[in-house]
Every structure is written in C-alpha cells, then in structure tokens.
Amino acid sequence: MAIEFRKELFADERDDNLNEIGKPTQRQDMMGHVTGRSPFYDDHLFDGLLHLRCVRSPHHHARIRSIDTSEAERMPGVKRIVLGKDVPNNLNTLLSLLDFGLDDEPLISTKKVAYKGEPVAAVIAETERQARDACAKVRVDWEVLPHVLDVEEAIKSGAPSVNETYPKNAFVYHGKYDHQKLRYGDVEAAFRTADHVIEGRYQMSPIEQAPTETCGAIAAPETNDRYVCYTSTQALFFSLGTASKLLNMPSSRLHFIGGTVGGGFGGKVDSLHEPLAILGTMLTGRPVKYMFDRVEEMQVGAPRGAERWYIKDGVMNDGRLVARQFRGYFDSGAYTRLSSYAIIKCVGHLPGPYTIPNVHADVYCVFTNRTPATAMRGFGITGVDFAIEAHMDKVAEAVGMDPIELRILNAYRDGDMKAHRRLAKNTALVECCQVAAEKASWRIHDTARRETSLTGGGGERGQIPNYTALDENGRIEGYAHQSYAASGQPTDQAAPVQPAPVQPSPPPVSQPAAPSAPPPASTPPSPTPPSPAPAPAQPAPSQGTTRAPLRFSSVSGLRRR
Secondary structure (H helix, E strand, O other), X not given: OOOOOOHHHHOOOOOOOOOOXXXXXXXXXXXXXXXOOOOOHHHOOOOOOEEEEEEEOOOOOEEEEEEEOHHHHOOOOEEEEEOHHHOOEOOEOHHHHHOOOOOOEOOOOOOEEOOOOOEEEEEXXXXXXXXXXXXXXXXXXXXXXXXXXXXXXXXXXXXXXXXXXXXXXXXXXXXXXXXXXXXXXXXXXXXXXXXXXXXXXXXXXXXXXXXXXXXXXXXXXXXXXXXXXXXXXXXXXXXXXXXXXXXXXXXXXXXXXXXXXXXXOOOOOOOOHHHHHHHHHHHHOOOEEEEOOHHHHHHOOOOEOOEEEXXXXXXXXXXXXXXXXXXXXXXXXXXXXOHHHHHHHHHHHOOOOEOOOOEEEEEEEEEOOOOOOEOOOOOOOHHHHHXXXXXXXXXXXXXXXXXXXXXXXHEOOOOOEOOOOOEOOOOOHHHHHHHHHHHOOOOOOHHHHHOOOOOOOOXXXXXXXXOOOOOOOOEOOOHHHOOXXXXXXXXXXOOXXXXXXXXXXXXXXXXXXXXXXXXXXXXXXXXXXXXXXXXXXXXXXXXXXXXXXXXXXXXXXXXXX
C-alpha cells in the first residue's frame, strides 16, 4: 500500500529526495574547519590584551555583608577590580528588550546572591593566571540564607524568596497571573463521563549544552569613541541590545562582530560576557577578554531548565481522548533569562498533535536557587513532548490498545479545531505514524493503515465547545500598583563610566556577523467563551501602570560597515 507523504505541500521549498545517509556529503564550512581557517572570536588577539575573571558565590543563597578587595588590588598584574557599583545599569533580562517581563538579574551582584557561582566581583589583570590569583584574594563576608531547589517547594507559602523582583518565586503573565493558562471546553465534566482517567508525572532534569567552545567575548577600544566586541554569541543583536542597556550606551557606539560559533545549541543566545568585557575595556582603555573555562561552563553556563509535568487524561474504551489536563513547572533558576518565553511556546503547543475536545493547562515559570536556565534544542517544546508521548503509551496500555493506533485515532485531521481556536491545516501525523510503523515492521490493523489526515476532520471535531470555564486562579492583586514586583528600574545606578585613555592597538579584522536568533513567538490569544452558562464575574482591572516605559524596548542595534 502506498503511503501518502503530502510532499506536494513543500514541493517549491526544497528537494525532498532525502538520500544522504551513508554518503560523504561535505558541509559548506568543512574546509575552513579542517584547515583551521574558520574565524572564531578567540582568534582575534590584541597587543596588551587583559584577562577578566569573576569572583563567584560558593553558596546557593546568601546576603553580601561586605566585599574586601584591598589585598587583591595589590596582587601582581592587577589593573582593575570591577564591582556592581561600576555597572551603569546593573539590572537586566533579555526579554525586556521585547517589553516582556521585568529586569531582575544583576550583571554583578551587590546585595545578595541567588545561585552558586553568581558573580560578585570581576578582576582584570595582565594574564589569566594573575586574574585567578587575585580572585582568590577577594574577601566576601557572607550571611548564608535558606535556599530552595525544587519548583513545587519554591511556590509554597513560606518558601525562601529567590528573586526580589518576583518575591513569590513565580513569573507574572499578562501583569496579573502567576502562571500561563489554557482553557478549552470543560475538562471536569469530561472526566466524569470518561471510561478511564489516567494520570502521570514526568520529570526532565537540567541539561548543560557543553559546547566545545566555551562562552566568551573580546572587547577593544575602536575609533570615534566606540568599542568593538568579538563574541561567540548565537544571537548577535540580542547581545548588542543587552550590552547597550547594561552599559547605558547607544548601540551606535558598539561594533559587534560574530563569526563561527563553536557549538551553542541555545546556550549562547542570552550570554552576558559581552557587556562585562566591554565594561572592562572602558575602565582600562585596553582590550579585555572574558571567557569561561570548562568548570564555569558546566557550573554557571545557563542550561536547559528542568521541567516537571503532571498529565491527566479522560479516555473512552475505544481509545478516544475526551479530556486532557496539564500542570507544568519550568525551573527558571534564579532569574528569568528565557524561561518565561519558553512557557509561552509550550502552552501554544498543547495539547500536542491530538484532537481533544476539552483541554486545561496551568504552567508555571518558577524561580529556584539554581543556575539561571536558557534555551536548548526545541526550547519549550521538547520536554512537554516527551511527557505527552510517554503518557500516550501509558494510556494505550491502560485501554489495551496498540500505541501507534491510539495516536492515529486521536491525531489531528484537516479541519479539526485546536485548543487555541485555530483550524488544523496540512496535518500529517496519521501518515507519519503509518510510515514509522512500516519502516519498523510494526504491524497495525488495516483500518489504521487506511486512515488519512485528509478525511475525518471538521464537522463536530471542528466546532468550538459550547462552554469554556474561565477562572481567576493565580491572580496577583496589586501587581499593577507595583506592590508585587519591582518597577523595572535598576536597583544600583552607577555614575557614567569614564573611558580610560585609549592605548593603540592593531585594527581588528572584520568577520561575518552571526545570524541573530528569531524573535519569540507571540502569546496565544486568550480564550473567549460562548456563554450558554453565565461567565464568572471578572474583577475590575487595576488602575496604574505596570512599570515605567522601557528605554530599550525598541533597540534595533542596526549598523552597516
């Protein structure tokens, strides 16, 4: 039997003759790699290059009583000790460049630390060895605080407050909710009518991307009161905007140069090496290199965050899914970074590629005293897909059904209504399942082999449920009045940095810029219920602004050279 791949949908986009496995196909950049000519940021060495190392917290959570740098300042080769008070705008989150969330992470901490390895000072010295030796001489008086490492413990009443900007340890969505919601139909009513209710718990641990090239940047003075920065970032314009904000400097004064990235996988999207390297060269007048060693990459390089999922399905005896309920927790670590955006992507992906008439999801972005998390391979989707598909196997076993046939039965067909009130189009999971079964010599019934994504959809499956229950669960009162979270203004304001006298250095060689990361997806539209039953009363919206307008919400960082 011929399997319909629906290739015609992509006929004008690519050659679909995928016969590359086993062939010696050459990568476009292979010649540069094997000859050592591929340009990496660390290849750009300068006369008089200084090295920057950070003094890091040995505690998960602690208050900084005092920092004594006097002995470190007298160490051989030390040119400058940098503290949080030297950072012009010492509070950051990448997403605030997109007007999403509040700045919550200091470049160099001044009051307390929220994860093991958080930087509290930086030493700039003639050699890396001298910088390391001087870091060991910085004395910090710590007051160790209680810490929390589990997402569900972190949002319980009485848990240690990890992030002062979000003191209840949960990111705030839409200015009022401590989690992201999805509501479609009535899951509780559907559970009451289901033949089986099947529950599961699924856990994904943090994963370090472990690139061969560790994160780093080299900055140097340039002409016309500008600074050049060679960097390993995966997102050149995100890094430019972040540096512009933290240094309180127009992006037109910053010349960012990317190049070959020695592995990133998402872990180099929101790096903070560039602003610290640039600040170092502003304070010393000389080129400065800031690069993680392998221990730092593994300890404080931002990993893919941990996820925990609870899934509850209502299923009929024939295998039809009639309800699915999610409760999910993303471990953001100590600060926001990109985790809150991953949840937007995740909730926009639920309930997976299946037509389910009743769906309910509550997903939390939780702060714990772990290393701040960031992107990695399928960010926001991979973890929940693992949970969904593991749960589908559990459902198949519970109802005594072949797991591939269960997926074919419930897969989207063209014309089905998704839980986000969008019609499914160009669906192909049915065909994917059939091909997978055929390639694996997995026997499925003829009825399942004859199914197609082109038919069987629409009709009742394409209708929005008559009633979707809304709720105000998780509402944060007072947020709009700025009583819940910080106003978005930095806690520590430094005086403008006075550039040190510029030392002559060889002109840098311009390299091709690395492509910037795509912007985050839009937030899914909020459900609007038809109302045969009266909708719950909605409280009047709070008056007042959520925060002061962000100065850098429209940073473009455009510059041609």
